[in-house]
Amino acid sequence: MRHLLPAALATVLAAPAFATDGVLDVVAPFEIKGADPSTSGAIFIKMELAETLVNADADGRLVPGLATDWTVSDDGLEWIFRLRQGVSFHDGTPMTAGTVASALNHARAKPGLLDTAPITVIEPAGDDLRITLSEPFAPLPAFLSEYRALIYAPAAYDAAGNATQVIGTGPYRLTAMQEPLRLEAERFDGYWGEAAHIPQVTYQAVGRAETRALLAESGDADYVFTLDPASVARLASVETVQVMSVPIPRSLLVKVNAGHPVLSEPDARRALSLAIDRDGLAQAILRYPTGADQLLPPSVPDWHVDGLPPLAYDPQAARALLEGLGWTPGPDGILTRDGQRFSLVLTTYPDRPELPLSAAVLQQMLAQIGVELTIDSTNSSEIPVRHGDGSLDLALLARNFALVPDPIGTILTDYATGGDWGAMGWNDEGFATLIRDLASGKGGQAERDQAMAILQDQLPVIPVAWYQQTAAVSTRVTGAAIDPFERSIGLSRMDWTE
Amino acid sequence: MTLRALGYRMVQALLVALLVGGLTFLMMQALPGDAAFRIAAGRYGYDMVNAAAAAQVRAELGLDGSGWSAFAAWLGDLLRLDFGTSLISGRPVMEEIRHQLGASLQLAGVSLALSLLIGPPLGVIAGLHAGGWLDRGLLVLSAALRAVPQFLMGLILIVTLSIQLGWLPAAGHGRADHLILPALTLALGLAAISARVTRDAMAGVAARPDYAFGRWKGLSERQMLRRHGLRNIGVPLVTFLGLQLVLLIEGVVVVEAIFGWPGIGHALVHAIFGRDVPMVQGTALLLGLGFVLLNALTDLAAHLIDPRGARTP
Numbered sequence: 001m002r003h004l005l006p007a008a009l010a011t012v013l014a015a016p017a018f019a020t021d022g023v024l025d026v027v028a029p030f031e032i033k034g035a036d037p038s039t040s041g042a043i044f045i046k047m048e049l050a051e052t053l054v055n056a057d058a059d060g061r062l063v064p065g066l067a068t069d070w071t072v073s074d075d076g077l078e079w080i081f082r083l084r085q086g087v088s089f090h091d092g093t094p095m096t097a098g099t100v101a102s103a104l105n106h107a108r109a110k111p112g113l114l115d116t117a118p119i120t121v122i123e124p125a126g127d128d129l130r131i132t133l134s135e136p137f138a139p140l141p142a143f144l145s146e147y148r149a150l151i152y153a154p155a156a157y158d159a160a161g162n163a164t165q166v167i168g169t170g171p172y173r174l175t176a177m178q179e180p181l182r183l184e185a186e187r188f189d190g191y192w193g194e195a196a197h198i199p200q201v202t203y204q205a206v207g208r209a210e211t212r213a214l215l216a217e218s219g220d221a222d223y224v225f226t227l228d229p230a231s232v233a234r235l236a237s238v239e240t241v242q243v244m245s246v247p248i249p250r251s252l253l254v255k256v257n258a259g260h261p262v263l264s265e266p267d268a269r270r271a272l273s274l275a276i277d278r279d280g281l282a283q284a285i286l287r288y289p290t291g292a293d294q295l296l297p298p299s300v301p302d303w304h305v306d307g308l309p310p311l312a313y314d315p316q317a318a319r320a321l322l323e324g325l326g327w328t329p330g331p332d333g334i335l336t337r338d339g340q341r342f343s344l345v346l347t348t349y350p351d352r353p354e355l356p357l358s359a360a361v362l363q364q365m366l367a368q369i370g371v372e373l374t375i376d377s378t379n380s381s382e383i384p385v386r387h388g389d390g391s392l393d394l395a396l397l398a399r400n401f402a403l404v405p406d407p408i409g410t411i412l413t414d415y416a417t418g419g420d421w422g423a424m425g426w427n428d429e430g431f432a433t434l435i436r437d438l439a440s441g442k443g444g445q446a447e448r449d450q451a452m453a454i455l456q457d458q459l460p461v462i463p464v465a466w467y468q469q470t471a472a473v474s475t476r477v478t479g480a481a482i483d484p485f486e487r488s489i490g491l492s493r494m495d496w497t498e
Numbered sequence: 499m500t501l502r503a504l505g506y507r508m509v510q511a512l513l514v515a516l517l518v519g520g521l522t523f524l525m526m527q528a529l530p531g532d533a534a535f536r537i538a539a540g541r542y543g544y545d546m547v548n549a550a551a552a553a554q555v556r557a558e559l560g561l562d563g564s565g566w567s568a569f570a571a572w573l574g575d576l577l578r579l580d581f582g583t584s585l586i587s588g589r590p591v592m593e594e595i596r597h598q599l600g601a602s603l604q605l606a607g608v609s610l611a612l613s614l615l616i617g618p619p620l621g622v623i624a625g626l627h628a629g630g631w632l633d634r635g636l637l638v639l640s641a642a643l644r645a646v647p648q649f650l651m652g653l654i655l656i657v658t659l660s661i662q663l664g665w666l667p668a669a670g671h672g673r674a675d676h677l678i679l680p681a682l683t684l685a686l687g688l689a690a691i692s693a694r695v696t697r698d699a700m701a702g703v704a705a706r707p708d709y710a711f712g713r714w715k716g717l718s719e720r721q722m723l724r725r726h727g728l729r730n731i732g733v734p735l736v737t738f739l740g741l742q743l744v745l746l747i748e749g750v751v752v753v754e755a756i757f758g759w760p761g762i763g764h765a766l767v768h769a770i771f772g773r774d775v776p777m778v779q780g781t782a783l784l785l786g787l788g789f790v791l792l793n794a795l796t797d798l799a800a801h802l803i804d805p806r807g808a809r810t811p
Contacts, residue, residue, distance in 0.1 A: 025670075027758075031768075033540075033541060033586060034586075034587040036588075039541050042543075111548070111550050111551035112542075112546075116550075162588055178597060178760060179589070179594070179597075180764075181758060182671055182760065202672065204671065204672075204758060205758065206669060206670075207758070208756060208758075210756075211668070211669045214653075214656050214657070214661060215668045215669055215670070217661050218656070218660045218667070220660075220668050349544060378531075379535075379539060380544035380545060380547065381532070381538065381547045382531065382535075384547055384548050384549050384552070385535050388549050397545070398545065399545070400545065420547075420548040421545065
């Protein structure tokens with residue numbers, strides 16, 4: 001066998017394996033589910049195949065995209081987006097106000113953020129795009145920067161309004177798509193802006209984190225998106241790879257059913273929060289130096305409140321709070337009150353491998369204060385299902401607050417009314433009013449701080465950690481970027497080092 | 499007799515199609531959880547699913563309708579050779595399967611060929627010299643290779659051949675050399691068994707009186723092997739290979755995941771998670787029919803090798 005193996009290999013090996021063939025290879029865990037922006041737009045926007053009206057820079061500031069500027073009427077109900085002129089789609093058709101309106105109307109007809117905005121009409125107004133609202137809605141431009149609001153050519157959609165092809169306006173043009181794992185693209189020569197440097201790029205979905213790290217290490221991939229904590233440490237010592245990381249507005253949190261008899265008192269939720277050693281969990285599972293001490297990280301300056309008393313770890317105080325509520329330890333150490341045990345089910349999902357691990361750590365931590373946790377690691381959709389029928393106790397989840405660069409959209413849907421991935425059985429009129437006002441453009445930093453202080457005090461969800469986005473980039477390329485809002489990897493600005 | 503055997507296989511294929519279709523349908527119905535939510539999670543991403551998205555999926559697909567009418571519709575479509583469209587991607591199931599089954603068959607085929615190059619020749623040599631150093635070494639080696647799980651074997655090969663030596667791409671799909679590592683991962687496991695099977699068959703044949711008689715007659719070892727050895731070990735080897743293909747399909751699922759290979763195993767797992775019933779039915783049906791075809795081919799090959807033939811039904 002020793003003789004046969006190299007011989008067999010040598011015969012099949014025609015070309016050298018390394019990806020120095022002038023093609024830039026991007027590897028990420030996300031599978032291509034179809035051409036429609038609502039399913040895989042997040043990939044197409046990173047691969048710069050299609051674009052949105054509004055873009056966001058690394059600080060989350062909105063900057064012109066396919067729209068050069070935008071204005072809103074005094075009553076806040078009519079928005080005019082002035083469209084960039086001379087833009088053509090990859091099929092050669094020009095982008096007009098009419099094509100943009102129809103693309104956005106297709107997007108609005110599908111589940112997503114846009115369908116939650118109070119939009120009544122999207123229509124062309126001369127060369128501009130007019131969006132009419134039923135009530136003022138300040139984050140509208142931010143909503144239009146999301147991947148589900150990508151602008152495709154009319155020919156991309158079928159009769160039912162689903163995109164069957166990716167025909168965008170980006171600096172790269174799709175040349176081959178092999179769902180679910182691979183696509184290829186080439187530089188689009190008719191691009192309206194600065195042309196891409198590298199002529200050919202590929203995208204490969206690789207689900208396993210170990211494999212992604214190995215692809216970075218072997219030099220087969222030039223940009224590897226999302227690394228597991230163990231691989232970050234290992235790749236840091238590989239000379240041909242540079243590891244980049246950035247804090248992102250995604251939080252690991254425990255969703256609490258505040259309508260549950262044992263969780264309805266704010267002190268009970270505070271006790272659970274005090275029992276969690278966030279730094280310990282973050283270091284052991286996520287390999288971050290610290291955990292979260294409020295809902296959003298400092299990288300979201302508008303919504304991170306510097307002066308807020310941090311969420312602390314103090315099991316002693318936690319036990320005292322629960323004792324104050326009438327809970328006493330039973331014979332097995334689990335707290336009881338009026339014959340009821342402090343026993344809860346924590347629902348989580350394995351799509352993010354750190355979640356079940358973190359759940360097990362939380363189980364241990366809560367056991368220390370006499371709270372019994374049963375972990376149910378299942379399909380992620382069970383969280384909205386159990387939210388809907390009221391059967392959820394606790395859920396451990398990772399929530400992205402910046403699907404659009406402005407977290408107000410997510411906070412509005414998750415907390416002002418109680419959302420599938422946010423508050424449950426919790427209604428704070430003061431908070432809801434603050435957020436609704438902010439969404440309609442009233443109020444500023446003071447109101448945001450006030451709203452976040454209410455969440456910190458009432459704990460409709462218990463923040464545990466803030467995520468970091470990581471990427472491994474080959475030293476063969478320059479110009480790669482890592483975006484806290486997960487829209488861009490700097491693809492068209494990347495170039496070979498030579 | 500061959501015609502009768504063929505007819506038997508045709509009936510078997512029909513029964514398999516009905517059984518597989520019915521069973522997968524029943525199993526998908528029996529799975530816990532709300533299908534609309536699962537499909538929405540499959541379409542829009544695991545953390546993008548909410549009640550609104552699920553409601554929209556439910557309305558679009560008419561999930562409130564009766565399950566039996568859906569099954570009847572599936573059977574009707576099947577008679578017209580229409581596998582329907584995927585609930586997740588919205589593309590025709592046939593188109594998805596063609597790409598993914600093609601990739602799996604490519605991987606399985608190359609693995610099998612590679613394992614045949616490695617396993618049986620070694621087995622023949624070991625069997626002819628039963629008890630020799632090669633025989634004993636091969637026993638240890640094949641036991642070791644069998645004992646290593648495929649995901650570990652895959653990682654070992656990536657680390658040694660790709661990262662240390664830089665000979666092959668670690669994973670991916672698109673160029674011919676992407677095929678080698680995953681195929682080798684599967685082939686080593688397969689070769690370990692086929693080498694043992696061949697060795698035992700060969701040792702048995704070589705110890706028989708007729709083999710000894712040939713030698714007395716003055717035939718050379720090479721002539722003996724070609725005229726009397728190979729055909730005698732052919733039947734057990736071919737029969738065994740037919741069985742081994744089942745193992746191969748199982749291994750393909752694991753290996754595809756490690757190497758990012760867009761195969762049918764991967765597709766099936768995701769389709770089950772996403773409650774993509776047409777996709778599951780289509781995939782299971784084609785796999786089932788594939789097994790019938792393989793069995794038929796195995797029988798045919800065994801019949802050709804050994805035409806005395808009491809074994810064919």
